[in-house]
Amino acid sequence: MSVKVYERILDLFEAEGINTLFGIPDPNFVHLFHAAEERGWNVVAPHHEESAGFMAEAVSRMTGKAAVCIGTLGPGLANLAGAIMCAKVENSPVIFLGGQRARITEQRVRRGRIQFVQQMALVENSVKYHASIEYAEQTDEIIRQGLRTALSGTPGPVYIEYPQHVIQEELDVPAVLPPERYRLVGQTAGTDRIAEAAELIRSAKQPVLLVGHGVHTSRAGDSVRELAELMACPVVQTSGGTSYIEGLEDRTFPYGFSPSAIEAVVESDLCLAIGTELGEPVHFGRGRHWVANEANRKWLYIEQDASAIGVNRPIDVPLVGDLRAVVPQLVDALRDTPRTATPELARWIEEDAARLADLAETAPSGGSPVHPARLIVEATKDFPSDGIMVRDGGATTIFGWTYSQAKPHDVMWNQNFGHLGTGLPYAVGAGVADGGKRPMMLITGDSSFQFHIAELETAARLNLPLVCVVAVDYAWGLEVGVYKRTFGHGSLETGVHWSTETRFDKIADGFGCYGEYVEKDVDIAPAIKRAYASGKPGVIHVAVDPKANSEEMPSYDEFRTWYAEGQQ
Template identity: 70%
Template sequence: MTMGIPVYKRILDLFEAEGVNTLFGIPDPNFVHMFTEADARGWSVVAPHHELSAGFMAEAASRMTGNPGLCIGTLGPGVANIAGAMMCALVENSPVIFLGGQRARITERRVRRGRIQFVQQEGLFAPSVKYSSSIEYADQTDEIVHEAIRRAMSGTPGPAYIEFPSHVILDELNVGEAPEPSTYRLLNQGAGAREVAEAVELIRQAERPILLVGHGVHTSRTQEQVRELAELMACPVIQTSGGTSFIPGLEDRTFPYLFSPAANEAVEQSDLCVALGTELGEPMHYGRTQHWAGNDANRKWVYVEQDPTAIGVNRSFDVPLVGDLRGVVPQLVEALRDTTRAPSANLETLVDADAAELARVAEEAPSGRTPVHPARFVVEATKAFNDYAQDGILVRDGGATVIFQWTYSQAKPRDVIWNQNFGHLGTGLPYAVGASVAEGRTRPVMLLTSDSAFLFHIAELETAARENVPLVCVVGVDHQWGLEVGVYKRTFEQPSPQPGVHWSKDVRMDKIAEGFGCHGEYVEKEDEIGPAIQRAYASGRTAVVHVCIDPKANSEEMPKYDRFRTWYAEGTQ
């Protein structure tokens, strides 16, 4: 037994047992002890300029490690500030644990008015998390933290909220070593042997199988196991809109659904879909409509899902495999090792078609314009990132800018992070910081975004610089909400004056960056983009490349926008 360990130290012990060693938040009297102790233990302790940013940083750290994220909000205004990150983590299926400070419970039960920094917090946030509780007594610490982690990591992952009232901050416990996670929650849960055998038989019989890879593959960090499965299946790999990272070794045969003709052809021709780490939601047309519809009667489905209540909701499956990807995918790999499959009949054709399409869009992206066409902006920025792509982390943010990236990106990095399900603009800069810190600040990071999204949390440039994050922010600047301007233009015959979507054309992102101690570059022509990015990385500092892009093209020429709109149109049916 460890005698007299304070509650705040015990909380850190419990998270360390889960492999957590990063802490995001702004210290206050509730948490100064915890911040000091975490720093003394060698944790990465990151204090941004806004708690909402801290929440996004913690989410990105969770995505990059497969472990729970940890974010702290001070009582009252601090906890209020992280509310948006809670909701985002819930919709993005991210297991982030939010610790909220609170005044001593005696304060809550007083019949008084005009109390400072006080509101009954837990009830406000309970609907936004999978689990909500409060450490009322010191000896509840283990069970409440374990329950928060258990709920966050089980079934469909998601956030949890733990309140930490000031009356228990320095209370002491007599406890043993922090237990291993396997003693209080399921780890790497596998599927039943019968179901695995049925799935393997479908894979062996299929002539044109596809492997559908979603967001969960990357957040569970099962890329290597999935690569083995794809090679044994000898089939195309289809990305969901949330799972846009590229697994090393599978880059040439990986195609993004809906925005890649090769992906859509592979889906239409497939006789088996093995779906991993995806909810088959609106962006995937529930696996039933659009490109899935034509051959639906003849296509078999194997679906790996950790949450049994999700089985059969959006569509039916021939073989559902209930379990953790970290347990189930190795089962499939092992069962297929003695199987020699010829490559899918259309695999070589699809690989060639996708390579030709990638080259075609790079060639046909409008060139020679000043300001730069947003399609050419994406082509040149991602080409420049190719020098770092295998080891780099690409972070996406923005509205129209992300839509252009789906079609025109020339890079295939193994980690791509963006806010697909919630569509929360402004996450890009905090995501970039959190992902880099979680990875030990060793891999180059590029944030490809627009000015509208970048301005949300631009103060975190100082955080990135202070944390020595190897980050280059490439910002397409058109001084407007490009997506919303497009909505005005499509809604009204005479859309002027378009209230609320334009701002000063005097804003210079590179100068703002320099004011935060970062490296800045200003670009007006497309042939300047690549060299500016190279100089930015060579500077050894966090950097911002301001690229002037064409506002008319950014609002009117978004590629395949009609396809994007089907995410919403079919979701209302």
């Protein structure tokens, strides 16, 4: 069949189940955008290319598939650079497409070229693969190699560009291939390794499941739930794996921030790690809470990238493969020999529930402005488990780790890279992937919220069921705390304070959203309820106590152990 290059690109993505793209169209892409919309794709043009990249990353996390983001040549690609790097560190398989001037422009010895820069060099260290479609006939091989690379091993972004003269060339090509015809899909682990792992699980006295970010981005919750039930063990969340698997909410404890999690780790004689890099936030699986009982603990590790095995700690039984295929293998191996839960599991569940209830009861209340711990309690106490929770900010997120009362099945935040400002774009992308069906909440600090505040218009245009709860102290709260700890109270705090005249509720109103100003904790939950009832995206401006926000961050000493340079 005869097709244009841009049509073929869409065909190749559709074969992978991709039907959403983000970006701001320019002359290189108007034909592709138009064709995508005619095909029924979700085509979303935000207000900044970096936002587009974050939105695409959110779609990938919500669907378990690759996602697509487009950047206009020159400045558009420059704007995308932060999102590309973020996708790399967050292990997100995003296909970034970039336009480019015709190659004759690049090869001429000229000065003063308009909207031109050599883009490949700009992004090559931030992607797993980069290529240019120099000839129309390369379209299939390059797009497929991009998808193959993005989804193989440790997932990550790729960058593909095509010069302006290529996009509308004609191709005579056969029908597109399904994914399994050109890349490895559903890689399983060897049956000998599965048998060995199952035997260790059966013989363990206190096993734990260590669940990371990858379990949720691969959408593998159902099979992991079956495995946890057969193992009759606690689920310990990494800081990146903070979504709750349906049916496992009660037995899921955050590593380092829950005494139940710490005790379960310390007493464990077997750890099965799934969807995690075993990185700094879990002390590489060998420091801090893991030191006790290390000699008696066996390690099983499900990992798609064989080169990751043994890097951060020795592994007794590596299970190399796609966790979506390997976890069902383990489930099948254990189905006829389910374990019986130990008495400790029931106690840990009871103690963790009591911990959350106590936090809700003891979070400082009644003050104005609001204590940030109380903000988290009031904002999350009625949030449904089927909702989508998005986090952003420094101090605000640290308070959220400890005080959140919600256990949603989808929690989205930027954990590995720590890139602020991702919250609102993540929320928009998640809402697009979800089709706007489920309620969404973004809890963010004021400084982070301003990075991409223009995307409130995008949320309003898409009519997303989103409420943004903004903790406002008119400062970089985490950094204010650093100043105080470094130089003492009363020291000069340079560059971390800004105008107290900013009103986010009024900004929301200007974007066509619902806005409300709150300065008492008892008003937070009713304001959120009114925002959802308005039928518009909402922004709740909550005035928070700047002293508490910078000085009373809970579990801060635990958080700092992630950065123990050279000590782990």
